[in-house]
Amino acid sequence: MTKLDASVPAPVDLEGDLASLRGDCARMVPHWSAPDRHAARPVPPSLIHGVTVPPRSARLLDAMSDYGD
Template sequence: MTKLKAPVPVPVDAEGDLATLRGDCARMAPHWHAPDRIAALPVSPSLIHGVKVPSTSARLLDAMSDYGD
């Protein structure tokens, strides 16, 4: 009869757990800087040129009631 070995313990996550990750993020948060939100300015339709829409997309939009009716 073959003797079975004891189960191998599952290794703990080498990178840490969720609490460690949250702590790391909390320490890094002051170093992250988000730029101020810049409002997009409207563009004159006369400046928009060279836009090409594939015919399949145009047909799809035309078939939608929100756009085609």
């Protein structure tokens, strides 16, 4: 069985307020990088090939409601 290390690398301020949270986030900004935004374009169906779905899976998906309706 693997022993997981549950130690916290930095002290945690459980009584902190929104200002301290925003300060923590502001200090972390230089460490974060965001990917460049690229608009996703739809792929024409003519370029989609070689995809097969087993009939059982297709029936299962067909029986599912959309967005929990």
